[in-house]
Amino acid sequence: MKQTPLYQMHIESQGKMVDFGGWEMSLNYGSQIEEHHQVRRDAGMFDVSHMSVVDFKGVQAKAFLQILIANDVDKLKTQGRALYSCMLNESGGVVDDLIVYYQNDEYYRMVINASTTEKDMAWIHIQANGFDVSVECMSDLAMIAVQGPNARAKVFAAMPGIEEVCGELKPFNAASLGGLFIARTGYTGEDGFEIMLPSSAAKFTWQMLLEASVKPCGLGARDTLRLEAGMSLYGSEMNDEVSPLESALTWTVDLTNENRAFIGRDALEALKERGVEKTIVGLVLEGKGVIRDHQKVITSLGEGEVTSGTFSPTMGKAIALASVPKGNLGLCEIEIRKKQVCAKIVKPPFVRNGKVLV
């Protein structure tokens, strides 16, 4: 199994290590629920070094990304600006979801999922054929996400020089400092930074953050936090067979420029013409129990399926994202161990910046 540069730090913090798509990652350091609350109430950090950073450089970097992804990088005009998007196949299915950061018209940085890296890189290299662009997977970078209402203040306290550069950084923007790349982005619904840094500096930085009382948090809490924040997970809410229009990700698809022939565009336009029949909604269980992935959802408009289900530590209730027939409102039933349990259909997010929104 592959290990991140922070592996030893996880062992020292009694991390419960599990196989996560070929990476030996920490699921929790004792209590997933405490780690979840730590991020909602104070500050926690995640080792996300298993994710891949890909740099695109060259005179046609912009032109290439304009066909590679469904959102339009032409929106990015200032250095460090971030954009969330999906990368589609010809049928409009999602190859991966990603964030792309603008450096200049000839240099973009992308972050893609760990479990899809091999597939993504193969796909990107094929598509890049004929473009004057270099594509490099920056495997020597580690990544630490520090998240929570006190995350930024604690990062400034732990890492000298960061406040001068990132004190005024707006959400969804990034700045560089030496070998560090610091983005005010995340996957928890809280404020904070995602810090990319040389692998050699990872342990030292993690230690400095520990000393600034930032608690280590595992992949378990990362999943309940992202689900409360209503954020999609590749492989759950979207995959190679499902389009962003059917995954409540229409906002990430930019059809404005009619001349921009991005991969999958024709399929999406055809689907729009035919009519999109399903979407992703949020569910809150009314009764007791926990919603789990793949449970059947029965709505007034037909059946659907839970794509991500869990127990929300912030709400103290079971919540889920589910793929259901479009246009549903009100109540539905979820089939849990052959019993039908009532749930309310809501619009995600469930929780943002520590507040329950549904």
Add this chain to the structure above:
Amino acid sequence: MSEIRDDRQYTQTHEWILDHGNGTYTMGITDHAQALLGDMVFVELPNADDEVSIEDEFCVVESVKAASGVYAPADLQIIKANAALDDEPELVNASCYDDGWLVKFRSHAVDDLMDAVAYAQTLTRI
């Protein structure tokens, strides 16, 4: 290392059973099982007087991570379930052998269980 108590018996599926000597028993899940499952958020308990056949799943413990069935070690009848778990499922994590017990039951045929030493050996083999 997970805690194993000498005063009770164990199943292959990580339940413990305490024999009260009068045909009644108390049952819960082991320290090993609660640690594997992680933070408990819901316990689905049977009702008093329910009759359960051996190996039937009659109770479900759910952590944030997963739902796990609890299986009957014998043909049995429920005397009562631990109502405290309705509001405090985390008792199963904090006190799996005491306050976090699941059910008390009556049975005439509880056998084929492991003692503490045998159960400890199954854990070292994992």
